[in-house]
Amino acid sequence: MLQKTNRQTLVEQVALQMENMIESGKWSVGMRIPAEPELMAELNVSRNTLREAIRALIHAGLLKTKQGDGTYVCSSSALGVVLKKRVLRSDTLQTLEVRYALEREGAHLAAQRRTDDEAHELLLQLERCEAAAKRGDIDQFVTADIQLHQMIINASHNEILIEIYSHIGEALHDSITSLTRYEVDADFVAMHRQLVEAIVAQDGDRAVAAVHRYIEESKDVITQDEGEQP
Template identity: 35%
Template sequence: MTLTASHRPPLVAEVTAKLRALIHSGEWPLQQRIPAEPELMAAFGVSRGTLREAIKALAHSGMLEVRRGDGTYVRATSEIAGATQRMYQDHSQEHILEVRVGLDTQAARLAARHATAGDIAGMRELLTARRVAWLAGDYAAWARADWDFHVLVAEASANPLLHELYVSFGVIFHNDLLRQQRRGGFNGLPHEGHGELVDAIAGRDEAAAVESVTRNLNSCAEWLQE
């Protein structure tokens, strides 16, 4: 009789994968507390020790944050996003902006090549929502719409790795945007890198798309140095 190794992953790894999927899918949103231990133990049919090991693994990767006496919260949507937050949380706005130059310009170039009509329509809708929120003074909604716009450009690049890398910077870029908004004289509705960018993407003009993004980011860099 020949014994064969089971291909089923260890129980902790299995539960970890289930928790990761719930976070990655958005069923457990960012900054929200996940269900309490008894509920998760019943849902997965596992012991408290197994569940805690799985949570510990995702907390170590940066996806979850265990707050003593308060519960466990979603901190990032993937391991790469958690690692990115740990790596860049102490860096300056200038450093963050320099990283964006590389990601945004490549996303713009590829989006001009691959974006669908649905992508372009979605971008225009987000820019409308962004304008409405800014004019209403709803800066949290403005920042969300602005960020969602740039994420959609990255998604429209048709490069899933670039999109994942871009999303991994989400909390950092989003918080940086809100910090900029609180400084006097900040223009929350620049046409460069937004309206111009969509027009370039719709026109399949890769050079114009990159130029629009570069102008916008250079303007941000100059403003930060003032």
């Protein structure tokens, strides 16, 4: 038998208000939230209620406390925390499969919906990736590569897809870094140029094919590496 749902407690209401400030960007990631007296006055709650709400958000992974310094925002949403933890528990092949699903659709939509300004910015970002690869700067390439893929997803103008991808971006960093130990070569970089040029040309099928090529290449690299392990 279904039971009546309980109304939110005061602590839950306060935690929700604080979560909304984080998700709206009023409290950005890395920011130290206001001190207790200021929050107590703003939210019109007691110290105990406020502390319980903060503890709930710390447990959810949105806030973290630095001893003697204050409480900081460490994630922009609870969804981001969950996705990041899940990606970090997955192996590289599973992560690639998720990337393929998201990046394939993102590339297809971006080819249809990108603006002229977005096309220009994608070409500039591609040049940054190519320059880092030419220098052999793996760290800079990884950073530029993640930014490039996020820009492509942003150009899809699908807010849900953008949010999901942005939340797993940090967790993808380790996966992409491990892959680029092997594959930052001319062919791999060329696949990214094919992808960007297809989006600029608004050729969705060609963009999807480019995503397929570099994901399959990455899978082959992983498979070969595992086969060489003793």
